[in-house]
Amino acid sequence: MEGSYRRAHPAIVQLHLIREAEEAMRAVSSLSEKTPGRARGMDLLRDWEARLDLTPAALATREPILALRRATYAALDARDAGAYTWLAQAKLCRHTGHHGAAQLALLEARAALDPGMALAVEQAKLLWATGRQHRAVVEIQEALDDVSLRETDTKTASHAMLRLARWSAATGQRQKTDVLHIYSNVLKDQQHTEKANFHVAKYLDDLLKDAQKREQQRAAMGGGADGEGGGQRRRKNQEADEKSLDYVDDIITRYATSLRYGHSHVYESLPRMLTLWFDVGAAAAAHEATAARSSGRGAAAATTSTLTAEQQKERRVAKKATDVLKQFSGSLPLYTWLPALPQLTSRLCHPHAEVRQLIHQILYRLVKNFPNQVLWSMTAMARSTHPERAEAAARILQKAKQDADASMRPLFDQSSELAAQLIKLCKYEPPKGADRRAPKTFSLRAEFPKLASLVEGEELGAMMVMVPGQSSLTPSLPPATLRNAAQPNLVPTVSEWSAFPSDVAVIASIEDEVAVLSSLQKPKKLTVIGSDGHEYAFLCKPKDDLRKDLRMMEFTTMLNRLLARDPSSRKRRLYLRTFAVIPLTEDCGLIEWVPNTTGLRHVLQALYVQDGLYHKRTLVEVKEMHERLKSRPLTWMSEILEKFPPVFHRWFLNRWKDRPAAWHGARTAFSHTAAVWSMVGHVVGLGDRHGENILLDQESGDCVHVDFSCLFDKGLELETPEMVPFRLTQNIVDGLGAGGYEGTFMRVCEITLGVLRSHREALMSVLETFVHDPLVEWAASRAGPKTSSGKSKADEGVEIERGKDALEKIRSRLEGVVVGVGAAPSLPLSTQGQTRRLIEEATSRKHLGSMYIWWMPWF
Structure with missing residues (x-):
């Protein structure tokens, strides 16, 4: 369907033009002296603006539409309306990176319009986009200082003031008090908008983080030392702590308020708001528990006499933050x-x-x-x-x-029993046959009759449990254009918007034959038949904690939204393939089967078998060669690469040999998805990228990554540390085309890294929740008393430090520093410089030769 729409899109644009030409002709033919041309033009402008918003924000789509409208407005003698199309074109060219064309369009608009706030703001935005940040701030300030401009267009002036506050904070051209004063004025006009409340919260959040960082630095420098000046330093530190705590309530209130008016920033504001609330509550609870233990009473009995002034402040802040969220939990x-x-x-x-x-x-x-x-x-x-x-x-x-409701109660019992049976299925190990080999399949009805009867409705009535596919589990939030019917400034109510499809498929049956995969953990492939008649396959995976995989899927879903917003990324349709992950316990769960995929290792192995380079003794011979040469990684890699020349390009030729266009599309899709995954994987420290954790879509050529248990540079802690930032072995390069990584792959890496770096604060907000999730294990469990998270106190201390270290490495990478891949830390690099440096690290024969042998760096 998507491909069909893409092919039909040029024709749809032509039909759009014909429709507007017809409307323009009717408007021209109805000219009369009683209807001034300006009014007629503005009427058309209002009608057409909404339609333009529905078209893709691409120059090739919108430029012809804007050109036709200019001709229409000229015929209607609507000079101002025609000038606004130039302004719209300037904005479009700026968004798509055509800054020269944007400046020319602005000059056309300036020639036709009197000086105005809209012109000044667009000029300032163009200056900012071209790297002249200081001049952009001056431009927007001069426009706001002009009373006549400000009063003739108060709405644009208010938005310009918000822009001024954001830019002033970003460039440091104003003091904190000045920026806060500007934000205060913005809220007078925009207190009922998501954007204003979100950016005020973001700025206050930045002040909070900065204050906390200074506190930590002072503490590290011995702010609590005794002796001359020690007491004074302690008092200053305490004052700083109290000031940082003062921000918390306002930040939470502003984030929560923004969520009442829109969802453009929900994936940044909601996780950050909850993290702040959880952290201040946890700190207050910890201090109360300590004070209670020292006084010999319960935590609830901790009084102000047993708490320091700072701890009393923390207690009040936690109470107030909870009260705020109680209020908003009812109104959101x-x-x-x-x-x-x-x-x-x-x-x-x-x-x-x-x-x-x-x-x-x-x-x-x-x-x-x-x-x-x-x-x-x-x-x-x-x-x-x-x-x-x-x-x-x-x-x-x-x-x-x-x-x-009584009709829904059986669903709860069915879900509980189904989960219990699926857990047993995950952990089931089929008995070996006479040949001492595990069977490749088994009968569900024979081995799990209770599960079969449950699904068929014999146990707890007709099955009501939903098929847990990604499309059914992922909520959709209302678009910005859909508003609350009673209060248009608010988001729609629950009755006005359905977050999930109303016709989700429920489990109708399960195929009797269950496949047992040959990998070490022996996962099972289960096929569910939905009430819609479709088949849904799931991997029942034992002995693995899938909670990291679940959180990684949420992170990649957010990344897909960011990639869709960027013009260069959107033009290339860059994205990451995602799938449903359903943990059932701490050590097993379900993973949605990605259809039409096969493992990279299996593809390459089959090609080497065809060439007679892979046989029963191959791995033994490789191991002997490695034992002989492992102390000389460069020599080892040279010899093994001679034995296994690159062959991956032949997979594309074999799969699409009769369809040249499909062959080129598949290879391009592989280059794009491999590049995106490489950059994202590097940023989050994703390791263990061997050939079975990288899948290939046999229909589209997409590269799909699975198994995210080795995150946050865990690969560096393995017995044989992983020295490369991502997998870019000889065969991966061979699959990228004749130019190798010098071409599409490198350009997409640069675009992806640019998107990640430009949204680093949003990404850090989400990753911060990931790192501090008490369900994500960071260290091997120790014996000792457990906390409310289920971990020992020693574990929590270690994990807090490891979490901070992981966040710091991610932040450094998003700032252009190459760290954590066996490379010496660098100064911040440009996007292009960082990309090239990472590719050099990934293709280094010395690093590849130092990898664990069964990571198979020669594949």
Whole structure:
């Protein structure tokens, strides 16, 4: 369908032009002296503006439309309306990177229009886009200083003031108090908009982070030391702490307020708001517990006499933040909380009683209103090995079941029993046959009769459980154009917007034959038949914690949205393939099977078998060669590469040999997706990229990555540390075409890295929630007393430090520093310089020769 629309798009644009030409002809033919030309033009402008917003923001699409409109407005003698089309073209050219054309369009608009706020703002934006930030700030300030301009277009002036505040903060051209004063004036006009509230929250958040960083630096320099000046330093540190805490309530309030008016920034504002709330609540609870232990009373009995002034402040801030979120939890549409579901479920056992209670209330409402989707998350929590977490989840599920409609109550029992049976299926190990080999398939009805009868409705009635595919589990939020019917400045209510499809497929049956894969953990491939008649395949994976995979999928979903916004990325349709991940317990779960895919290793092995280069003794011979040469990685790589020349290009030729256009499209798709995954993987420290964790789509050529357990540079901690930032072996390069990585691959790497770096604050906000998720393990568990997260205190201390270190490495990479890949740290590099440096590291024979042998650096 997508390909058909793409082919038909030029014709659709032509039809759009014909329609507007017809409307223009009718407008011209109805000219009369009673209707001034300017009014006629402005009427058409209002009608056409909405239609233009529906077209792709591409120069090839919109430029002909704008040119036709200029001709129409000229015929209608609507000079101002024609000038505004030049302004729209300047904006379009700026967004697509054609800065020279944008300047020419601005000159045309300036010639036709009197000086105005809109012209000045667009000129300032163009200056900013071309790197003249200081001049851009001056330009927008001069426009705002002109009273006549400001009063003739107050709405644009208000938006310009918001832009001035953001740019002033980014360039440091104004003091903190001045920036806050500008933001205060902005809120007078835009207090009911998402954008203003979000950016105020962002600026206050930056001030908070800066204050915290200075506190840490002072503490590291011995701010608490005794002796001369020690007491004064302690008082200053305490004052700094109190000031940083003062920001928290305002930040949470502004983020929450922004969510009432829109969802453009929900994937940044919601996780950050919750992280701040969780952190301040946890700190207050920790201090109360310490004070209670020292006084010999319970935590609830900790009084102001046992807490320091700073801890009392923290307690008040936590209380106020919780009160704010209590208020907003009732006023925000319930679907707003869905993107944060994993973050909420991970804090089921939050140490602060009031915070924990509100988390439970929100989760209860989510389960009650969206049972089909939320039950898949909550059922796993109810089966946690951590008793407190399991009990909390069970209480929430029980209450939601009691309060649900009678028709929906069987769903809760079915979900629980289905999860129990699927866990058994994941962990099942089929008995070996007479030849001492595990069977490749087994009968579901023979080995799991209870699961079969449950699905067929013999146990708990007709099956109501939804097929957990990605499209069914991913909530959709309302577009910016859809507003609340009663209050247009607010987002739609729950009754006005459905976050999930109303006709989701439920499990109708399961195929009897279950395949057992040959990999070490022996996962099973299960095929579910949906009520829509479609087949849905899932991998039942044992002995693996899938919670990191789940969070990585959420992260890549956000990245896809960022890639879709960038003109260069959107033009190339860059994206990351995502799939559903459903943890059932801490050590097993379901993964949605990516259809039409095969492993990179299997593809290459088959090609080498065809050439007679791979046989039964090949791996033994490779191991002997490695043992002999492993102390000389360069020699080892030279000899092994002579034995296995690159062959990957032949896979594309074999698959699409009769369709040259499809062959070129598949190779391009592989180059694009491999480049995007390489950059994203490097930034988050993704390791273990051997040939079985990289899949190839046999229909499109896409590169698909799976298994994200080795994140945040865990590869550097392996017995044989991983020295390369991503997989770019000889065969990967061979699949990129005649130019290798010097071409499409490198350009897409640069674009992707540019998108990641330009949105680094948004990405860091999301990754911060990932790193601080108490369900994500960072260190091997130690013995000792456990905290509310289920970890020992020693573990929590280690993990906090490791989490901070991981975030710092990610931030450095997003600032252009090459770190954590066996390379010496560099100064910040340009996007192009960083890309080339990473490719050099990834293709270095010395680094490849130092990799673990069965990572297969020669493949």
